[in-house]
Amino acid sequence: DIQMTQSPSLLSASVGDRVTLSCKASQNIYKYLNWYQQKLGEAPKLLIYYTNSLQTGIPSRFSGSGSGTDYTLTISSLQPEDVATYFCQQYNSWPWTFGGGTKLELK
Amino acid sequence: EVKLVESGGGLVQPGRSLKLSCAASGFSFNDYWMGWVRQAPGKGLEWIGEINQDSSTINYTPSLKDKFTISRDNAQNTLYLQMSKLGSEDTAIYYCASGGIPGYFDYWGQGVMVTVSS
Numbered sequence: 001d002i003q004m005t006q007s008p009s010l011l012s013a014s015v016g017d018r019v020t021l022s023c024k025a026s027q028n029i030y031k032y033l034n035w036y037q038q039k040l041g042e043a044p045k046l047l048i049y050y051t052n053s054l055q056t057g058i059p060s061r062f063s064g065s066g067s068g069t070d071y072t073l074t075i076s077s078l079q080p081e082d083v084a085t086y087f088c089q090q091y092n093s094w095p096w097t098f099g100g101g102t103k104l105e106l107k
Numbered sequence: 108e109v110k111l112v113e114s115g116g117g118l119v120q121p122g123r124s125l126k127l128s129c130a131a132s133g134f135s136f137n138d139y140w141m142g143w144v145r146q147a148p149g150k151g152l153e154w155i156g157e158i159n160q161d162s163s164t165i166n167y168t169p170s171l172k173d174k175f176t177i178s179r180d181n182a183q184n185t186l187y188l189q190m191s192k193l194g195s196e197d198t199a200i201y202y203c204a205s206g207g208i209p210g211y212f213d214y215w216g217q218g219v220m221v222t223v224s225s
Contacts, residue, residue: 001169032210036152043202043215044144044152055213087152091210095168098152 006099012107019075021102023088032092035073039084109133111216118222129186129203137181145199193223
């Protein structure tokens with residue numbers, strides 16, 4: 001199975017900050033990488049698919065990048081409603097696997 | 108509006124079986140892949156498996172394939188997850204999800220809690 005490692009596990013930032021979350025795969029996943037946002041008590045929501053494609057209805061302050069084994073989710077200007085846990089997920093090779101998550105909180 | 112509503116969860120004794128359902132509406136169910144994902148309390152997400160439009164392809168995470176069976180009824184717009192020989196490690200919220208291609212699941216249900224305990 002492909003292992004997905006996210007860092008940091010906890011991130012504190014202020015409103016308006018530019019925030020970068022990292023996700024590293026144990027092998028090349030050829031950009032088959034999704035990002036999800038999960039707020040407390042809610043189901044995951046797809047934000048970004050295929051590394052950098054913004055899901056319909058997701059604010060443009062969210063963006064994704066990366067290739068090979070290293071991927072990044074960036075929030076250009078953090079908003080209070082962005083407090084959540086973020087998960088990356090690879091879909092290059094079955095079984096699809098998720099990273100352990102980055103919990104984003106307000107400073 | 109796309110809606111996925113899971114049901115069938117609850118408290119179940121160790122070693123018993125349970126069948127979850129996911130009722131879909133607001134989209135053409137038989138055109139989409141469907142999947143199940145679970146999340147143990149306070150933990151991360153784990154894929155259980157996925158099924159294609161006509162049930163000809165069903166993929167299971169290898170470590171879970173002996174415990175779970177995924178099926179669908181396109182006439183009833185419903186996805187199922189049959190779970191057997193449940194243990195405490197299966198205590199989790201179970202989510203169903205839909206998507207256009209394998210691995211890309213853009214709609215998720217609200218989840219249903221399964222608690223395995225005596």
